[in-house]
Amino acid sequence: MDQVKFLGCIYGGCTILNKRFTLSLLMCIGFTIMFSGINLTQRNRCLSLSHGEIDDPFIHLSSFLIGYIIIQLPAAWVTLKFSPLIWFGRSIFAHAILLFAVALLGSFGYVFLVVLKFFEGALSGIAFIVCHAAWKNWTPAAERSTLLTFALAGGYLGDFFGLVMSIFCASLPFWMFVCCIIGIFGIIWWLVWERTVYETPNKHPTISNEELNQIHPLIQDEIRPTEGVSCKEIILSIPFLVLVAVNILRAWNLRFLMYRKEDMIITSFIRFTSFPLSGYLADVLVRKTSLTITNVRKLFVIGVTLLEAVFFFTSMYHDHLNNANWLYWVSFLMQILYHVAISAVCVNAVDIAPSHAGVTAAIMNIIFHIIVSFGFKIEFYLHERDWTRLVDFISIVGHLIVGVLYGIYGTADPITVKG
Incomplete structure (x- = not known):
């Protein structure tokens, strides 16, 4: 299946199931899961089911944003010292676990929700930064736009799904159930990620020789001077x-x-x-x-x-x-x-x-x-x-x-x- 052609893509060898496109697809799905959960727990209609009408969402939105911003530079340091792909998987997995906490503990009080939204912001910030850093070993410059933007588009798709789901939150049990379902999808995604993704093409056990020879030397030549x-x-x-x-x-x-x-x-x-x-x-x-x-x-x-x-x-x-x-x-x-x-x-x-x-x-x-x-x-x-x-x-x-x-x-x- 590695030879199925994808729109006659770049260098004549980009395929539907090649390893770099698989990586981009998995990142897109991971972001979709994460941001579906973020937006589901962010919309006022859903929050009002467990906390009554929230006239000013400033506190929980600010908590999320503070967590998102302050983690940026530490996450950037992590990408210089450790594998970005490992940390991307961990951030999605941790967010999936956090969704269970939001569903089970968020209704105990607004303070619990504010704290949970802070950690949710931090995890999404890590995922965003390590996603950018992860591509240095997997995509030549001439393919970078396609693969990176497709991966990041999962965040926008997650916004869309989260918005739609929040509109149809009809009861508190249903809202909690949807949170847990998204969390389960996140755990399943992580299990697939752990068994599919490798740090560099030359470490991937099932990559084709054609794809490896096509991208690995070129990528090394591009990043070595930097x-x-x-x-x-x-x-x-x-x-x-x-x-x-x-x-x-x-x-x-x-x-x-x-x-x-x-x-x-x-x-x-x-x-x-x-x-x-x-x-x-x-x-x-x-x-x-x-x-x-x-x-x-x-x-x-x-x-x-x-x-x-x-x-x-x-x-x-x-x-x-x-x-x-x-x-x-x-x-x-x-x-x-x-x-x-x-x-x-x-x-x-x-x-x-x-x-x-x-x-x-x-x-x-x-x-x-x-x-x-x-x-x-x-x-x-x-x-x-x-x-x-x-x-x-x-x-x-x-x-x-x-x-x-x-x-x-x-x-x-x-x-x-x-x-």
Whole structure:
């Protein structure tokens, strides 16, 4: 079955059941299980079954976010010292066990739930970071977009399933039962993961010689020049700093995309489809055209950045975006474009530091979530003072500046000791 062709994929040898695609598929399923549980226990309707109406979800949501953020750098350190793939499996398994605790103990009191959500945030933070670091031994640069974005898309798919399940929580016993079912799936997933996944291709006992010879020498040639680079050199490099600026724009723009309760299902669908498809498209462009990986990253990042600047310019003269007008429908297109750029930024963090991808992903993820968190309050403050147009103008200028900087300094080439 290892020779079943998958869309005539990269290098003529990517197959449906080859080991690197199996790894990506298992990561996708793991994230789906984890984020289904996270969103099921996060939605107010489900929580109200055990704690009454929760008017302000700030406490348990903040507990989750604090756990998620503070674990980022320790998780990045773990990826430099230990096997990322082992820790990814452990984080999903631990979350599966935690879901049983949420179902059984979360109803005892709101304080129990807040503590459990903190640990849930920490486990999801570990999974996110080690996922980025795990690919250094398994995917050449020209396949990275497809495999990494498909793996991470499980988080969006889990959001979708968790949202749907939370809508149909009709009683407390049913909510607890669903939590336990997701936990059981997580344990089963871990048993499969432990018997399927190996740290490097040359350690995999059942990998075909064709796949091993196809990817292992190429991967070694790509990561060898980056292994002697220090974290300090990466963090202070211009490509990384420019990528951080792009990531700040991604976080800021998330506040201005359309989110209405009646649109949540369709926006969730847009996320988990557009994110991996854009990753696959990036690799297709590299394979089928004369564009380099760097050129494709610039095409996605700069192209979306300029279109967002146009969107902000248009929104300056339309005060009622929530009304049924054409600009409201354009916002769904902006959702797609936003996740096209997000996929490029996520993969670019691995491009420039494949041996230290956990570090780059952790720093950018911390900045992203801090900007998103403050974005809520900033947006509310500015709307109260009717400064929205001024902010849109500043956003336009910022997009143009960052777009130019990324066009000059953005790269998909790894940072090496020689710079």
